[in-house]
Amino acid sequence: MLPDDVIYLDGNSLGPLPKATKTRVLEVLEREWGHSLIRSWTDHGWIDLQFRVGEKIGRLIGAPAGTTVVADSTSVNLFKLLAAALHMRPGRAVILTEEGNFPTDLYVAQGLTALLQRGHVLRQTADVMSKLDDTVAVLMLTHANYRSGAMHDMAALTRAAHAAGALVLWDLSHSAGAVPLRLDADGVDFAVGCGYKYLNGGPGAPAFLFVAKHLQDDLRLPLTGWLGHAAPFAFESSYRPAAGVARAVVGTPPILSLAALETGVDIALEAPIAAVRAKSLRLAELFIALTEQEGGFRLLTPRQPAARGSQVAFAHPDGYAIMQAMIERGVIGDFRAPDVLRFGLAPLYVRYVDVWDAVAVVRDVMRGEAWRDARYQQRRSVT
Amino acid sequence: MLPDDVIYLDGNSLGPLPKATKTRVLEVLEREWGHSLIRSWTDHGWIDLQFRVGEKIGRLIGAPAGTTVVADSTSVNLFKLLAAALHMRPGRAVILTEEGNFPTDLYVAQGLTALLQRGHVLRQTADVMSKLDDTVAVLMLTHANYRSGAMHDMAALTRAAHAAGALVLWDLSHSAGAVPLRLDADGVDFAVGCGYKYLNGGPGAPAFLFVAKHLQDDLRLPLTGWLGHAAPFAFESSYRPAAGVARAVVGTPPILSLAALETGVDIALEAPIAAVRAKSLRLAELFIALTEQEGGFRLLTPRQPAARGSQVAFAHPDGYAIMQAMIERGVIGDFRAPDVLRFGLAPLYVRYVDVWDAVAVVRDVMRGEAWRDARYQQRRSVT
DSSP states (O other), rough: OOTTTTOOTTTTTTTOOOHHHHHEEEEEHHHHHIIIIIGGHHHOOOOOOHHHHHHHHHHHHOOOOOOOESSSSSHHHHHHHHHHHHHOOOOOOOEEEEEOOOOOHHHHHHHHHHHSSOOEEEEEEEEEGOOOOOEEEEEEEEETTTTTTTBOOOHHHHHHHHTTOOOEEOTTTTTTTTTTOTTTTOOOOOEEOSSSSOOOOOOTTOOEEOOGGGGEEEEEEEOEEEEGBSSSGOSSOOOOOOOGGGGGGGGGHHHHHHHHHHHHHHHHHHOOOHHHHHHHHHHHHHHHHHHTTTTTTOSSSSSSSSBOOOOEEEEEHHHHHHHHHHTTEEEOEETTTTTTEEEOOOOOTHHHHHHHHHHHHHHHHHHTTGGGGGGGGGGGOOO | OOOOTTOOOOTSOOOOHHHHHHHHHHHIIIIIIIGGGGHHHHHOOOHHHHHHHHHHHHHHHHHTTTSEEEEEEHHHHHHHHHHHHHOOOTTEEEEEEEEEEOOOHHHHHHHHHHHHHHOOOOEEEOOOHHHOOEEEEEEESSSBBBTTTTBBHHHHHHHHHHHTTOOEEEEEETTTTOOOTTTTTTOOEEEEESSSTTOOTTTTTOOOOEEEEGGGGGOOOOOOOOOGGGGGGGGOOOOOOOOOGGGGOOOOOOOOHHHHHHHHHHHHHHSSSHHHHHHHHHHHHHHHHHTTTTSSSSOOOOGGGGGGGSSEEEOOOTHHHHHHHHTTTEEEEOOOOOOTEEEEEEEOOOOOOHHHHHHHHHHHHHHTTTTSSGGSSSSOOOO
């Protein structure tokens, strides 16, 4: 339901509203919550919803049945799985990650190590491959970088981590729904991801997490809530984990937001991911070629297609003001300090003509020096 | 928006849909998410929403400005504040709680102590007052019990905990919006609570948490996500907590569910809590007196008004089947194993005539022995 006067290149931050979502949310409001009330937990399947949507996301990320659930936020899920990973590697102190990973991933790891007080450290490095040794408990990486759009080789890094005896935890926030993923085939141990970017699940949509089948029996999680209990409605006084990945859910999930997420995921499942990826790469080629004609923009995203996710990022010293001028002209990307312009080329709804028209606006803003206008210079926080 | 054919006595589990919520959620869907897209984080105040709704809930629970935020689920918030409390009482090993506390509170404490591996224990006792000694780090209680509806004396227990040098953490899930609360006046340290019961925030609505002002500077939380950072959009590589209680938010909140919660809270704020409480007690008196005329029901809820929340519970050996028969006749309460019938008398929408009519259905079910029907005997899980 994109507005007519907008070219939306920010689906890597917040995917747009699917038409079907309005219908679905109204149904949840009126028929389920309004009419069936508490009975909806059984009659409309609310009690299984986070598992059902998790299974669907599993199909998008190459995960087998019984490995993926929706729960909490990406940050909280990271905490849960990092703690579980450290517990599985008791002699190892290092959480290894890369410099420039998304901050919440770093903060969560820092918070966990401070809580545990057992000598764990978060190591940030520019070259994770060379730092994979027998001190590393878990390699924690974001698959597609939130700033540059650079994408890791998941299979190769997972293999390297395993060769060093480490577990691997992938953050799929910028790749789920946008690029082909084969978590099972690549031997991934753990993953988390976000529902509100390429899955179009709505602002702050619940997140998901994945745990490989062979790790589930030993999965000891720090957040043990009643919905992850083996028998939630027996109201026992001691925690017993549910079988499998179901133990990774904690409290009662936000049903309105979860229903909206399901609709977004259903749409993503209709599109063959190979076609989605092919279009994404073509959109990016076109966008890069046209924007570079304008001069002054330094491409941050790798030129090699296999090393890109579905966003293109440029650095420009006047990036903030340029982005504000573009947004006022209806081309919505976003800005990341100090100088990064990000453009999400979400292939489910961004068209080739949108790329063409967007770059025409770039040209207009740059040649007319519109961005010099004082009103574009004053910063305010954006997400 | 209660259905005409329903008497809803289950608002202690899931509050009903307010009329204004449908309007508000549609506005968030169409105008904010659909039209303004990513710009809504600033233009429609999404970025402050969990703080804004938190402030409003603070007014309902007698908490001053800057002490209450909405975040995550009740379970996750319990984890955060329990961990913070243990950190503030390093020489003390005991989390003290009562037998029969809501299971997720117990499970979360068990998960935290197992994670920390520092000798902490969760002690469940029938008489917390006698167990408050210098081994207790934190007294964790639910204000109004989820089964019996019995309500603790918050001021007295908080004083007793403090006299023993312990901190106190109250779970307000069954009291916020239903009974007068004076967290500040009573000297409460920490509290958590649920948005989907008497606050009518919708299924799985986000939860809230409270931290007393004087504890905030030393508040060290285990879940350190980007939205609790001092400067989330500076994208720094090290965590720095935001000032005050704002550090207790973690990841991006589910906006649809959060907007629905705000509408429920706004309605609760319109009703003077003293009048709400007075009606609640009169509803309960009437319900207890009429139901006891039927015989066979054993009252679990204290008869003394000051010792009750806003629900009435009876035990009956055939409780499950009786509740099913009542639900089929349009009187919706709920059942908790092994034999508890719970009735939430939410004063914002339950009328005296509803109590009268509900007990007429009780009488009909009991005298006609309708509950003996085979279809009411087969159990399925309910929430």
